[in-house]
Amino acid sequence: MAGIDIEGLATVYPNGVRAVDGLDLHVADGEFFALLGPSGCGKTTLLRTIAGLEAATEGTVRIDSADVTRLEPGKRGVAMVFQDYALFPHMNVSENITYPLKVRRVAPATRSGVATRTAGELSLQGLLERKPAQLSGGQQQRVALARAIASEGKVLLLDEPLSNLDARLRLEARTFLKKLQRDLGITTVFVTHDQAEALALADRIAVMDSGKLRQLGSPREVFARPSNTFVANFIGSTPMNLLPGKVTSESDISVVSVPGGSLPAATVSVPADAEVTVGIRPEYLTVASGDISGPALRGGVVVAENLGTQSLVTVDCDGTLVGVTVPEEAEPSPGSAVVLTAPATRVLLYDRESGELLARQPAPVA
Ligand code: ATP
Numbered sequence: 254m255a256g257i258d259i260e261g262l263a264t265v266y267p268n269g270v271r272a273v274d275g276l277d278l279h280v281a282d283g284e285f286f287a288l289l290g291p292s293g294c295g296k297t298t299l300l301r302t303i304a305g306l307e308a309a310t311e312g313t314v315r316i317d318s319a320d321v322t323r324l325e326p327g328k329r330g331v332a333m334v335f336q337d338y339a340l341f342p343h344m345n346v347s348e349n350i351t352y353p354l355k356v357r358r359v360a361p362a363t364r365s366g367v368a369t370r371t372a373g374e375l376s377l378q379g380l381l382e383r384k385p386a387q388l389s390g391g392q393q394q395r396v397a398l399a400r401a402i403a404s405e406g407k408v409l410l411l412d413e414p415l416s417n418l419d420a421r422l423r424l425e426a427r428t429f430l431k432k433l434q435r436d437l438g439i440t441t442v443f444v445t446h447d448q449a450e451a452l453a454l455a456d457r458i459a460v461m462d463s464g465k466l467r468q469l470g471s472p473r474e475v476f477a478r479p480s481n482t483f484v485a486n487f488i489g490s491t492p493m494n495l496l497p498g499k500v501t502s503e504s505d506i507s508v509v510s511v512p513g514g515s516l517p518a519a520t521v522s523v524p525a526d527a528e529v530t531v532g533i534r535p536e537y538l539t540v541a542s543g544d545i546s547g548p549a550l551r552g553g554v555v556v557a558e559n560l561g562t563q564s565l566v567t568v569d570c571d572g573t574l575v576g577v578t579v580p581e582e583a584e585p586s587p588g589s590a591v592v593l594t595a596p597a598t599r600v601l602l603y604d605r606e607s608g609e610l611l612a613r614q615p616a617p618v619a
Contacts, residue, residue, distance in 0.1 A: 255317030255330070255407040255440055256282045257303060262312035263464075264295075264302045272298035274464030276312070280408075283438045285431070287455035289445055291487065295464040296444045300410050303442065304333050317407055332406030336413040338397035340385040346372070346396050347381040353404035371399045375433070391422045398430075402437065409434075411443035415450060427453060448488050452476060460484050478601065482530060482608035485601070491535045491565050494575050498531035498602070500524065506597050508548050513570025515548040517597035523611050530603040535565060535576035537599035540585060541592040550575060550593040554585050568593065 257280040264273040272295040280286045288296040301307040303314055305326035313322045321329045332353075340349050348355075350371055351364040359367075372378055375395045385393055394414065401409055414430065415423045431454050434441050445451050451458045452472040460468045460475060460483075468475055468484045479485035485493045498509040498516075500523050507518045511531050523529065541549060552570035564584040568575045568591055577593055585591055602611045 256280055256284075257408060257440065257442065258313075258315040258318075259303070260313050260315075262299070262302065262314065263310045264298050264307050265310040266298075271464050273302060276464070276466055278459060278466065278469070280440060280442055283440055285434045285454060285456045286440075286442045287445060287451035287458045288442060288461060289448060289451040289458050289487075290461035290467075292446060294461040296446075296461050297412060298464075299461070300333075300412055300442060300444050303408075304331050304410050305329050306333075330407040331410055332401035332404045332408070333410040334394075334397045334401045334412065334414055336416060338385075338393050338417070340393060340396055340400075342385055345382050345384055346377060346388070346399075349385065349396055350399045350403050352400060367403050371403045374402070374436075375399045376429075389422075390418050391426055394418065394426060395429075398433070402439070407440065409439050409441040411441065413444055413446070415445075416447075423450075430454065449490055452488070460487060477534075477599075478610070479532070480610045482532065482603050485532050485603070489534060491560075491576055491578060494531075494533050494535065494538075495603075496531045496533070496573060496575070497605070498529050500527045500529060500602070507602075509600070509602065511550065511570070512573035513552045513568075513575070513593075514550040516550065516595055516600045517548045518600040518602055519597040523602055528605045529611065530605050530608065532601035532603055533595050533599060535578045538575070538577040538593045538595050540566070540577060540579055540583065541594045545592050545594060547594070552591060552593070554587050554589050554591055556587060557584050566591075 259276055259278040262273055262276045263271060265271050288299055290296050298307055302309050305324060309322050313320055316330055347368040350368045354364045354367060368381060372381055375398060377395055415426050418426055455472060457471055458475050459466055462483055468480045475484060475488050479488060482495055496511040498511040500507050501510050502508045502525060508515050509518050509531055550570050552568040555567045555569050558565045562581055563578045564581050566577050566579055604611060
C-alpha cells in the first residue's frame with residue numbers, strides 16, 4: 254500500500270499543449286481518489302503521467318515516498334485498467350488475469366492459484382476458460398480489474414472504468430467497484446467525466462480544468478461548497494442556480510438582493526453594496542407556505558420536470574430562471590405564484606469577476 258505525491262507536475266505534449274499545468278496533489282494510502290473534469294481538461298494525461306506512459310515535463314511523482322518520475326512504467330509498482338480494458342483476445346480469462354505474473358516468470362502452479370483466488374474476489378468463477386469475446390461488457394471489465402489486482406501493484410489506476418457499460422450495468426459495476434476497493438484497501442485513482450460517478454465512489458475528488466486543479470475535497474464538500482463557479486456549474490445533477498446579486502446589509506447574516514427578491518447569506522467579510530454572484534442549489538431552496546417575513550424570492554412557476562420522487566420546478570423571478578426541487582406530491586402547477594426561501598448557510602457568494610468563493614463564509618453545519 255502506498256500514497257502518491259505529486260509536486261509542480263506539468264506534462265506538455267510535443268505540439269505545445271500543456272495538458273497538465275503545474276499540479277500539486279497528495280493521494281493518501283488506501284484512498285479512493287477521483288480525477289474529475291470536462292473533456293480535454295487533462296485528467297487522462299495526469300493518470301498516464303502517474304503511470305509513466307507520458308513523460309513529465311516538470312515536477313515530480315512519488316509513489317510510496319520513492320521518486321518514480323523518471324522510472325519506466327513497469328518499475329513504478331502501478332497497475333492500470335484502460336478504458337477499453339485491453340484484454341488479449343486469444344487468451345482465456347485465466348491467462349489474461351495472470352499475464353503480468355507470466356511476464357515476471359512466476360511458476361505456473363502459483364499463477365493458477367492467483368487466477369482462482371482473484372477470479373473468486375471478482376465473481377468470475379466458472380468463466381476462467383472463456384475467451385474475452387465470450388464475456389459480457391461487465392465481465393470483461395472485471396477481468397481487466399482482476400488482471401490489475403493480480404499484478405499486485407502498490408496503486409491502482411483506472412481510466413474511465415465504467416464508461417463502456419450500459420446505464421444499468423454501470424450502476425451495478427459502480428457498487429461492485431466501491432466494495433472491492435474498500436475490501437482490498439488499495440490506493441486507487443480513477444478518471445471520470447461523470448460527476449455523479451465521482452460523487453458516488455470517491456473518498457476525495459480533484460476537479461480539473463485546463464490542466465489545473467480547481468477544487469480538491471470530499472464529495473460532500475465539492476457538492477455543498479464549490480470553491481468557484483466553475484465547480485458549482487460542473488457538480489450536481491441539477492445545476493446550481495448562479496444569480497447576479499448585491500449585498501444590501503452586512504452583519505453575521507447578510508442579505509443579498511437577487512432578481513425576484515433577496516436571500517440571507519452567512520458571511521462576515523463581504524461589504525454592503527458588493528456585486529456578487531449568488532450560488533444556491535435547487536435542493537436547498539424551499540417553496541414556502543404561509544406568510545414569510547425574512548428574505549425570500551418571489552416568482553411564477555414556468556415548468557415542472559419529473560425526477561422520480563422529486564420534481565425540478567423552474568420559477569421565473571423577474572426574468573431570471575431559478576430551479577428548485579420539491580417532493581413530487583408538493584409540485585406547484587405551472588403559472589402559480591410561489592415564494593422561495595433558503596437557509597443562510599446554503600447561500601454561497603462568489604466574486605462577480607473571478608468566480609471564486611468569497612472568503613470566510615462559515616461551512617454549513619452538516
Ligand atoms: P477526455 O475526457 O476527453 O479523455 P481528458 O480530460 O482526459 O479528456 P486529456 O486526454 O488528458 O484530457 O487531454 C488534455 C489535452 O491534451 C487536450 O487538449 C488534448 O487535446 C491534448 N492531448 C491529449 N493527448 C495528446 C497527444 N498525444 N498529443 C497532443 N495533445 C494531446
